[in-house]
Amino acid sequence: xxxxxxxxxxxxxxxxxxxxxxxxxxxxxxxxxxxxxxxxxxxxxxxxxxxxxxxxxxxxxxxxxxxxxxxxxxxxxxxxxxxxxxxxxxxxxxxxxxxxxxxxxxxxxxxxxxxxxxxxxxxxxxxxxxxxxxxxxxxxxxxxxxxxxxxxxxxxxxxxxxxxxxxxxxxxxxxxx
Amino acid sequence: xxxxxxxxxxxxxxxxxxxxxxxxxxxxxxxxxxxxxxxxxxxxxxxxxxxxxxxxxxxxxxxxxxxxxxxxxxxxxxxxxxxxxxxxxxxxxxxxxxxxxxxxxxxxxxxxxxxxxxxxxxxxxxxxxxxxxxxxxxxxxxxxxxxxxxxxxxxxxxxxxxxxxxxxxxxxxxxxxxxxxxxxxxxxxxxxxxxxxxxxxxxxxxxxxxxxxxxxxxxxxxxxxxxxxxxxxxxxxxxxxxxxxxxxxxxxxxxxxxxxxxxxxxxxxxxxxxxxxxxxxxxxxxxxxxxxxxxxxxxxxxxxxxxxxxxxxxxxxxxxxxxxxxxxxxxxxxxxxxxxxxxxxxxxxxxxxxxxxxxxxxxxxxxxxxxxxxxxxxxxxxxxxxxxxxxxxxxxxxxxxxxxxxxxxxxxxxxxxxxxxxxx
Numbered sequence: 001x002x003x004x005x006x007x008x009x010x011x012x013x014x015x016x017x018x019x020x021x022x023x024x025x026x027x028x029x030x031x032x033x034x035x036x037x038x039x040x041x042x043x044x045x046x047x048x049x050x051x052x053x054x055x056x057x058x059x060x061x062x063x064x065x066x067x068x069x070x071x072x073x074x075x076x077x078x079x080x081x082x083x084x085x086x087x088x089x090x091x092x093x094x095x096x097x098x099x100x101x102x103x104x105x106x107x108x109x110x111x112x113x114x115x116x117x118x119x120x121x122x123x124x125x126x127x128x129x130x131x132x133x134x135x136x137x138x139x140x141x142x143x144x145x146x147x148x149x150x151x152x153x154x155x156x157x158x159x160x161x162x163x164x165x166x167x168x169x170x171x172x173x174x175x176x177x
Numbered sequence: 178x179x180x181x182x183x184x185x186x187x188x189x190x191x192x193x194x195x196x197x198x199x200x201x202x203x204x205x206x207x208x209x210x211x212x213x214x215x216x217x218x219x220x221x222x223x224x225x226x227x228x229x230x231x232x233x234x235x236x237x238x239x240x241x242x243x244x245x246x247x248x249x250x251x252x253x254x255x256x257x258x259x260x261x262x263x264x265x266x267x268x269x270x271x272x273x274x275x276x277x278x279x280x281x282x283x284x285x286x287x288x289x290x291x292x293x294x295x296x297x298x299x300x301x302x303x304x305x306x307x308x309x310x311x312x313x314x315x316x317x318x319x320x321x322x323x324x325x326x327x328x329x330x331x332x333x334x335x336x337x338x339x340x341x342x343x344x345x346x347x348x349x350x351x352x353x354x355x356x357x358x359x360x361x362x363x364x365x366x367x368x369x370x371x372x373x374x375x376x377x378x379x380x381x382x383x384x385x386x387x388x389x390x391x392x393x394x395x396x397x398x399x400x401x402x403x404x405x406x407x408x409x410x411x412x413x414x415x416x417x418x419x420x421x422x423x424x425x426x427x428x429x430x431x432x433x434x435x436x437x438x439x440x441x442x443x444x445x446x447x448x449x450x451x452x453x454x455x456x457x458x459x460x461x462x463x464x465x466x467x468x469x470x471x472x473x474x475x476x477x478x479x480x481x482x483x484x485x486x487x488x489x490x491x492x493x494x495x496x497x498x499x500x501x502x503x504x505x506x507x508x509x510x511x512x513x514x515x516x517x518x519x520x521x522x523x524x525x526x527x528x529x530x531x532x533x534x535x536x537x538x539x540x541x542x543x544x545x546x547x548x549x550x551x552x553x554x555x556x557x558x559x560x561x562x563x564x565x566x567x568x569x570x571x572x573x574x575x576x577x578x579x580x581x582x583x584x585x586x587x588x589x590x591x592x593x594x595x596x597x598x599x600x601x
Contacts, residue, residue, distance in 0.1 A: 018565075022564060022568040030501035034501045037219050042222060043222070
């Protein structure tokens, strides 16, 4: 686009008044801003002693979990939608015929490589049965790479750990579980 | 040499040197912590608050941080790149640190001590390493100019474009700002009639009028110029991280980098000392310190405390300013030095000279008190006039608004104003 294009609206910069040319308002406003922040309450916390407050757990994207249904079975139906949606290719599912009559397939194994994951939340968006969800656990650490590949049991245990603090998002949002 | 017994004066001088160097090094280490705290608080963070007493869990608000920082940087690899000029590369931080420390030989760090008969000292002992130096101010300025060599050498010897640019910027900036700095200083020297910094403090204490009140223009010029001399924001172009990586110390690591960083803090401390000593009354505070000779240890300690508190206050101001204003562009920096600071400094010098010259006539016309009031009022009038004139008359910098109606594009070649290329 040319600078002379009629669709460009040029905003006029205000000419500096006398006060601004004397630099005094800038001097005062600069110092008052810094001085105000110097004494204002701090936004950071002393991390391991104090936990940072997660704004809204419903939209926070932390460690994954695999939800259980009312009978304690894994909700996942091994449809591969999450693995397909995943831009980082960190989800690996091996499907098998379901031992239960209410679905055709279930995941025989379900692995998420938390080191490859970019925590974008696409898997959670894609899941048709709300089986995979991102919790608000934010300090994920491990001592080895192998340890950071979460298998089905570990993902289910994350659910057991967080289900009281964070109910399933569909329930929390008032939809059918 | 066999019967060498140091005289009491030598002992006292050595003690003062030890005290000063120890104090300065500790102060530089702790000022790094203060700087980090200020940076954190201004940015709504908590700042370093973990390291306390080593090997315990006692935190002490992070007061152990300087020790940890120092140990870390000393134990780091002192890497010398292959492409550097080894001699100059090693010499640069040493030159810089030596110059920044030697400056303090002429800077008083208190008033003076009362006589100590036990050591055979019958007179007052000035808290100054070289009390007999009659050209204290010249010494300070000569050595602070030598400190530029350290920066330049570092930049040059690094054989790196960022280091080189940092060194160049530093030299241009320091050459430009030495002049307003010197002009601000000349006014004080003229009014006090001495080049000794302790005499300048005594002159302010005896009248009770600090030179910041008597020479506001000189104070402002000196303050701004000393920010530039210490290469602090908003004048930190020699090491503008966003443009030059680290500027002149890009290629340095380990203990050599530490020497550079310590010297930088010492520059700031020197600037704070000079501002306080020359313009803010030094150890003088009305009704607290008195202004006569030091007779008791209490007075000596109070004066030392007042001076230290003022210096600390100025340093805090330096640090607050760092987070308050963005960096100047280089053309704005030069505009400010040559078109604003230099004329204002000259105006201050002329005013002070005129007031000092015509003081007898002022006293004759207005009486002692009236003359004193006039000697403060006239510089303030000049200050206001000069400030407004500088604001109205000087351009605020290069006009860099975009061109709205460029020449019509060459229809055939679409090259616009580069028609010269078409013809070629």
